[in-house]
Every structure is written in structure tokens, then in C-alpha cells.
Amino acid sequence: MHFTAKIRGNNITVAAPSVDDRSILFQGKPAFKRSILKIRLRLRNTIFGTNPVMGVISLIFHILLFVTPIFLPAHNILADQSLGVNLFTLSEPLMDKFTVLLIAMGGFFFLRRIFIPRVRILTTMRDYGILLLVMAPFLTAYAAYHQLFYYRTVLFIHMIVGEIAIMAVPFTRLGHMPFFIFSRFFIRGEYNWKPGNRRWQR
């Protein structure tokens, strides 16, 4: 559709924008490219579009936080011995790599709190404490697996710190672990699993 206007004696034709701008992008593209484009357009307005490094690291961090302890062979052997139930496990060298990755990502969050002004302005000593509490079981687990320091001492510290971390969940900011699922449905304009819009530009 075109509009024609007369400006200073010249006829200027302007193409009117389509109702759905995205349909122009999809024209003449194969189906799989179209679906990829759709996903990209949807992700653009989420944290993966506004802050991709933080988004990806945060997502992997939270997934590994669950995957690493639950599918660890040693934990499953203990569960089998005491309760008689176990889950399938992933290999130990892979878990070791996951642990290193988790510690590195914990370091990223720590540095982010120090160097990014908008995070630093909000950070209190409690935030550092909670980050340390979450990372401590993984640090001690790495030390125990590689038999650094005294094995038994490190293992007992690992167990105690892990228990404290789990116990702290309902009383600290770690409460977002169980309640995040519910709170998603209380966010205004969202009330579902879909990512919300949080960008003003463009």
C-alpha cells in the first residue's frame, strides 16, 4: 500500500508499513529459517537480548546447580545404600568438568558484583555471603574429589556446608529457588512461562 503526498510541488510516494512488520522478514524464506527468526525475535526482548552474557551464564549456572549434585554417581550410591533408591548417573569426569564450570561461573557473579556499578550499588555483605554459601559445597567437592588437603576433613566440611546451604533456602534470598515457579505467575502482565518484555528501545 502506498501513500502519495505533494510536497513543494513534487509528488512523493511513501510505502505504508505493514500491519505486521515481521511478515516482511518472513517472506521467501524456508520454514526452518523462519522458525529460527521467530525465536530470535522473541528472545530479543528478554534478558538474552538485553544482556546475553549474563543471561546465558545465569541459565547454565542454574541448570548445573541442579544437575551436578543430583546425577553425581557418589550421591546416588549413598542414596542407594541408605534408602535403596537411585537415579541414573552421569560420568564422574564430566561431573568434575561441570564443577569447575560452576566455580568459574560463581567467580563471574562475584566479579559482576564488584565491577558493574548498577549491581555494586545494590550489593551488601549478605549477597557475598550467600554466593559463598552456594559455591562452598562445590569448592569442597572439588577439593575432596581431587584429594586436596585432608580428605576426611574436607568431606565433612562438604557435608556440613551443603546441609547449611539447603537449610538456608527458605530463610534467605535463596528462596527464589522453590518460589520462583510461583512468582512467575504473579508478575504483572505475564502470569505465565513466556518471557516478558523489558526493553524500551526500538
Next chain:
Amino acid sequence: MNSINIDKSTEGKIRRIIDKKKGMIKLSLSACVHCSICSDSCFKFIASKNDPTFTPSYKVIHSIGKIYKKKGRLSDEEYEKIRKLVWNKCVLCLRCYCPVGISVPSLIATARNICREKGIYRTYDDSGKGE
């Protein structure tokens, strides 16, 4: 200079507002994980070229957070700071997005309510420019 200048009836009114919203304020302040993801959703934050004091969670913690912790017994200077924070740095556009689910606008609206009870509100000079 830093004295608390608040009479009994005003204090009672502020207490009533805080008690009414106690659950929401307490839960929100304890649930905030200080991730600063909300800052991307604030157009004032973007317009101010990423000034960290425009982060929605900062506005909440330093306005209603302070009022809640001291039960409204703040000095005039502190109330003045809160006034600048809740009126000049937020327009209550309801666009701020918290991944944990905290309702930032309702908290800032509560802080505004309390400020109004204290006799503090947005003022305009003769040119109509808000300060």
C-alpha cells in the same frame, strides 16, 4: 540537623499504611536477590545513560525499604532524598520487570503514600518545571 521531625498523628498514619502493606513490603525486600536485571526494563535508567541510582530495585530499597526498617521515623533530609527518588526517578509507568516477581510500582506507590502523609510531595516552580 538530622533530627526526626514527626508528630504523633502523622506517625500513626504512616504506621497504619506500613502495617497494611507489611506482608508485601517484607516479602519483596527479602525476596530481592539484587541481580539488577530490572534495570534494563526501566526507560529512565536507559535515558539516564545507565545511572545506577535509576535501577528499580535501588529505588525500592532506598525508599520504602528505609521507611519500613525505621517505621517511618526518618529525618527530614532522608525524606527529601526519598522524595527525589520516588517522584523524580520513577514515573510509575508499570513497565519494570522483576524476574523474581516483585511488584516494584506498588512498592514505590506505597512510598509515595507515606511521603504524602508526611507532607512531602512533588512540587513545581513557576515555570511548571517539576523539581
